[in-house]
Amino acid sequence: MAQAYVNNNFHVLVVGAGSVGCTIAQRCKSLNIKCTLFERESRLNERTRDWNFGIYHAMPQFNECVGEDISSRIPTVLVDPIRGFSDQDVFPIINGQTGEILMKLPTPNVVRLNRSKFRALIAEGLDIQYGKRLRDIQCPSGTDTVIVHFEDNTTVTGNLLIGADGANSRVREFLLGREKAALQPLAVFGCGAVESLSADISRKIRDINDLYFVAYHPEGPCAFMALHDVPDPDKPETWQWMYSLTWPDKDSPTPAGREEIRKSWLFHAEKLAEPFRSAYLEIAPTATIWCDRLAEWRTEAWDNRNGRVTLAGDAAHPMTYHRGQGLNNGILDAAYLCRSLNAHCQDGKGITDVLEVYEKELQERGKEAVISSGENSLMVHDWERLKQSPIFTMGFKPLAEGR
Numbered sequence: 001m002a003q004a005y006v007n008n009n010f011h012v013l014v015v016g017a018g019s020v021g022c023t024i025a026q027r028c029k030s031l032n033i034k035c036t037l038f039e040r041e042s043r044l045n046e047r048t049r050d051w052n053f054g055i056y057h058a059m060p061q062f063n064e065c066v067g068e069d070i071s072s073r074i075p076t077v078l079v080d081p082i083r084g085f086s087d088q089d090v091f092p093i094i095n096g097q098t099g100e101i102l103m104k105l106p107t108p109n110v111v112r113l114n115r116s117k118f119r120a121l122i123a124e125g126l127d128i129q130y131g132k133r134l135r136d137i138q139c140p141s142g143t144d145t146v147i148v149h150f151e152d153n154t155t156v157t158g159n160l161l162i163g164a165d166g167a168n169s170r171v172r173e174f175l176l177g178r179e180k181a182a183l184q185p186l187a188v189f190g191c192g193a194v195e196s197l198s199a200d201i202s203r204k205i206r207d208i209n210d211l212y213f214v215a216y217h218p219e220g221p222c223a224f225m226a227l228h229d230v231p232d233p234d235k236p237e238t239w240q241w242m243y244s245l246t247w248p249d250k251d252s253p254t255p256a257g258r259e260e261i262r263k264s265w266l267f268h269a270e271k272l273a274e275p276f277r278s279a280y281l282e283i284a285p286t287a288t289i290w291c292d293r294l295a296e297w298r299t300e301a302w303d304n305r306n307g308r309v310t311l312a313g314d315a316a317h318p319m320t321y322h323r324g325q326g327l328n329n330g331i332l333d334a335a336y337l338c339r340s341l342n343a344h345c346q347d348g349k350g351i352t353d354v355l356e357v358y359e360k361e362l363q364e365r366g367k368e369a370v371i372s373s374g375e376n377s378l379m380v381h382d383w384e385r386l387k388q389s390p391i392f393t394m395g396f397k398p399l400a401e402g403r
């Protein structure tokens, strides 16, 4: 009987050990495809900025990638593992001026994850090299290899480089050039923090909804709060909340420095109805609040250098977060890319052919998701258009299902 074709020498290099890079590497591991991750952080979760996110429609693809052991431990990295899942979960959409509930989106058994804990779980057992900040990429002609250079003057050679290096991807810049790969700013500022509150306000916020909600104000600001961590269920003052505060702004300079950011935060928070107002105003003067102008990059095709360099996750489709689609799309990328890699390594299909299948699907889906997320972010800050926004008309569904 003819021996099955298996390419055990194929070496996948992934730049970026974020959620998408680790999901890809987990699937490569179960498919016996050699895969090494290169991460600029000097250790896992070195950067203190944290947030939480929901996996909605991409759970089947996530399970496909990570396998039974990690899937079974997902409940331990939920924002509140003791609470666990609930088939009654909803996402309330609230009028931020009056407190009136405009709509309750059903989100039964939502998988709301604490990012740093989630990342620690999916990084388990992977070959990750830390302190590796990408500097340059070379694709020598006449070979099937890619050479990656890092800022610490080290170099690695492999067969495929996957840029999973986030919204400001250097790999995307290499593939398309600085100008074509640049993020495009949007007319919205976004601030965020993870903080605890006094017991009284924390309880009142959780009484609105157990897990998360959003409040849109007719004058523009949008306040989104989600439970982040529950060290002691009986002590509301220990609960951590992820806050996001966004508002429309076309051309002011981005608030910078602790004082300026706090001033903008308080200015917009003042407008909110109780108890949101108190929750935002109470944030400690010492709290770290990050602030950026929101930005996107509308996915377009790239030259993958004869099947040697590609993109996945935010690197391929950086989008705004008001409809929670970035990670969900990144997980789809991971699953579909690994199916393509398997078709190459196990079934002997040409790498350029299998990457063409992956990239064609990703580029169409990614571009649509970026555009729709950006439009949604603009619409939710415009009271007249709020109810036509994708979050109202489609909730968290993928575009293909929402149409």
Ligand SMILES: Cc1cc2nc3c(=O)[nH]c(=O)nc-3n(C[C@H](O)[C@H](O)[C@H](O)COP(=O)(O)OP(=O)(O)OC[C@H]3O[C@@H](n4cnc5c(N)ncnc54)[C@H](O)[C@@H]3O)c2cc1C
Binding pocket: 015, 016, 017, 018, 019, 020, 021, 038, 039, 040, 041, 051, 052, 053, 054, 055, 132, 133, 134, 135, 164, 165, 166, 167, 169, 170, 192, 244, 312, 313, 314, 315, 321, 323, 324, 325, 326, 327, 328, 329, 330
């Ligand atoms: C407040 C907020 C809420 C969100 N909520 C949701 C949600 O509910 N649902 C959803 O689907 N999405 C949500 N998102 C989006 C989601 O967080 C992202 O889409 C997802 O985390 C992207 O993962 P990634 O692995 O592609 O990128 P990242 O998580 O950014 O990982 C990239 C990694 O690459 C590393 N890196 C970067 N540059 C280099 C370099 N030059 N060399 C080496 N390493 C490098 C970084 O250190 C990082 O570890 C939310 C985002 C925010 C901010």
